[in-house]
Amino acid sequence: MKRLIFATDSVWTRAGASGIVVGIVVGVGVSMLASITPPAASADTSSAVTVAAKGYDLDIHTAPFPDLKVTVSQTKDLVSQGIVVNWTGSGAKSVRPDTSSGGQNFLQIAQCWGEDPLNPGHPDRTTCQYGGFPGKAASTRDTSVSDEFINAKDVEYTSPSNGFTIPAVTAIPYRASTGGTISSVFKNGAGVLTHYVLDPLTGLVQTATGTPSATGVTLPSPIVGVDLATNEFYTQYTTNEVPWVGSSDTGAGSVKFEVQTAMQSPGLGCGMPVTATDGTVTGKSCWLVVIPRGTNDVGESYITKSGLFWDAWQHSVAVKLDFKPIGLRCSIGSAEKQLSGSELASAAVASWQPNLCTGSTGSSFVLSTGNEEDSLLSASQKTPSPLALTSRALQTTKADPVQYAPIALSGLAVSFSIDRRVKPVGTVPQEYKDKNTESFTSMNLTPRLIAKLLTNSYLDSLPTGAPATSKSLAFFVDNPEKVNHNARNLTVDPDFLAVNDAEWQYQDLTGPSLGDMLLPSGRSDEALQLWRYVLSDPDAVAFLNGEADKWGMKVNPWYATKDAVNSSGTRMTVPRTNFPKADPIARVAKADGQTEVNLVTWRPYTSDFETGAYLTLRGDGQELGDWSPNTVPPKWGKSVRNLVGTQRVLGLTTTASAARYQTVTASLRNSAGAFVAANSASLLAAAAAMTPTTANKAVLEYDPTSSSAKAAASAYPMTMPVYAALNPLQTDSTARGIYANMIRYAVAAGQVPGAAIGQLPEGYASIPASWVAQALAAATAIEKGISPIVTANPTPTPTPTVAASVAAPAAAYVNPSAGSGTAAVAAVAAAVAGTAATDPAATGAAAGPLVGKPTPADPTIGPIPAAIPAGFLSGLLAAGGVP
DSSP states (O other): OEEEEOOOOOEEOOTTOHHHHHHHHHHHHHHHHHHHSSOOOOOOOOOOEEEESTTTOTTGGGOSOTTOEEEESOOSSBOSEEEEEEEEOOOSOOBOOOSSOOOBSEEEEEEEOOBOTTSTTSBOGGGBOOOOSTTOTTOSSEEEEOGGGOOGGGGGGBOOSTTBOSSEEEEOOOOOTTOSOOEEEEEETTOOEEEEEOOTTTOOOOOOSSSOOTTSOOOOSSEEEEETTOOSSOOTTTOOOEEEEEOOTTSOEEEEEEEOOTTTOTTTOTTOEEEOTTSOEEEOOEEEEEEEEOSOOTTSSSOOSOTTSHHHHTTOEEEEEOBOOOSOOSOTTOOEEEEEEOGGGHHHHHHHHHHHTOSTTOOEEEEEESOHHHHHHHHTSSSOOOEEEESSOOOOSSOOOOEEEEEEEEEEEEEEEEBOOBOSSSOOOHHHHTTTTOBOOOOEEOHHHHHHHHTTOSGGGSOTTOOOOTTSTTSOSSOGGGGGGSOSSGGGOHHHHTTSOGGGGGBOOOOGGGSSOBOBOSOOHHHHHHHHHHHTSHHHHHHHTTOOOTTSOOOOGGGOSSTTTSTTSSOOOSSOSSOOOOOOOOBOOOTTSOOOBOHHHHSOOBSSHHHHHHHHHHTOOOOEEEEETTSSSOEEEEOOOOOTTSOEEEEEEEHHHHHHTTOEEOEEEOTTSOEEOOSHHHHHHHHHTOEEOSSOTTSEEOOTTSHHHHTOTTOOTTEEEEEEEEOTTOSOHHHHHHHHHHHHHHTTGGGSBSSSTTSBOTTOOOOOHHHHHHHHHHHHHHHHTOOTTSSSEEOOOOOOOOOSOOOOOSSSSOOTTSOOSHHHHHHHHHHHHHHHHTOOOOOOOOOOOOOOSOOOSSOOOSOOTTSOOHHHHHHHHHHHSOO
């Protein structure tokens, strides 16, 4: 279970209970009036900034790209996230780096924390997170240079000739925002590494002649190099720098960039709280810097020197980045209340939290994300518990004692970062060659393709070198010769190529991280909904049952949903609330000490859905690295992430996390046969197609087998609601009041889209007006202690309409007891009806019945015999999957 401390990061009463009913309705009416008036606040539509080299470049006359213009998609209210960097005017088409040069006509991007005191409005190059990849041409902090080509601005960072091998070494040190001593490494002639210390006052390289320095460190002579890529602040596994990103033949390009706060990079310190004289708190600003690189460095035939050297650095363009402050902003001693359950709501709650602290009944909230079913079970008791966040109703055969307040509309998404690599042989259309190394921006997936990714049915998703036993994927139970019909990865599967752009057919893409998706461990409502989506398609059901698709590909037999096909002899039950790594075939341990490589070591789980988006942004497929015999204990390492131009990874995430990290998401084929991407309109269309669940009609779901889903061609099929749920008979009335206020804020001011504190982040859609009415009624019932099971009369289920943005109240909270009378109720009804009258709705003709093989028998939710136990998997992930 993941615990997040947020800093910025039914049944009505029958005869004799009419007074309670009227009280609830009037309270809801007045609450709704407060949420409808005054008009909605306008969200900050954009903080994008464009900077041109002309007017910024310190020596435009020698600039490699004098017409360069760079646009950064977001520069304010930043957290740990992704942003988009676009540019034009970078000259000719870029050339990729090779073993001896950094490439030609390209850009480098880095994040820096300090301003240059000699050039106000420009970042200081000694404060940039750059040079994290040891030995990468043109991307280190140090380079050997000939004396006659050392720029005057670099002399202070250049080693003296006495005691050094000629040519001299220029090394730009890294000064962390935390201050203090900065360590690095010299190499002597024998290649022995000896640490030295930079001057803590100036940050410059100390003179080193082989005699003891002021710090008492004896340096060997001669010294032949300096390695500034080794420091305590960042490594090749953590740095966010982009050493190379290319432009098209028009001189334009685009790239996603990971913005880091002090939580990811203490050395940068971005977002650390800064208190002004008037008491206001802001986050420490940083810089995004773009360094243009032409065709050759001064005195060289190619680009080989560091981009931090003045000849290149003086042409950099930079944009100031403003961050939300890190750290608790609630008053010390304020009440802390627990939320538990759905990760789908975490980004929204994080945004709402600072405003929820305000007022006499304010509270800071701690959200522990984890299995929603467990959270809801706890919230259904009368004993005080955290407020549950769930997408499903309580699974019970008794009357449901829980009040459900819909507070968010979000969904599950498949993020991907796949860069083009055209086939080196054969005829490839020139238009595709021209896009080589650029990222794909669209992908279509069907339920059967999702099934293949979830079941390790692509060959590259399994450990290489594992024995081909009679129960492995290499030998199908009933048709061994069909093994070669299983594609190595998604991008070469004829099933995939049949529903995607023709350009995919000309790509030569390989790697384990294209054979599956990054998947989170643990149980969740999201996992269950994805399996339900898969099972809504007869082709996917047939595949899971062990039948080959028309190209001959079959399910990995360890995941088959028929006893006779499954290698364990017992079928995998679906739908289920987790993603099992059920194939136990492992690469055996070796005599030299190498431990076995099982499926979890080979393709480890992520900690949560958000991590799937984060790793996708970084191009980190969590691929297994080399064996490290000298660590204690010896273990398998992790491969370094793929850099821009070579990325290939898919990750399962939420729509909110995908938006936060700016990852591209796949369009999924819905029940009406249309491929639809996740956005506000498609989430709302799915909300309009939702139907009441059988467990509780107050809880809606997008059922892909329903007639409304089959008629909703514009609906995104993995849309999910999030309900705040609690038994109103819990004995802590103070906590119930705080939870009720949180719900009221969430469905009012919390539904205004925007990046500012308290608003609804990107990746969500503002909830329908009828959902707001239900939420306010539930909030009042929770606060007043009104149980939905007083009688057997059901609460009228609101028709699922789709609303425009809900107006924000002037204050943080709504007073449910202010005012009374039928006029308030009438005003609310009119306002809701008026809003719903212009609501967008799902569109499309009804699809025909999905006729196919029957789905497996009623599922049993839980682990299957073939699955490796979850605790064991987590241990292996922690011990073997991380360097």
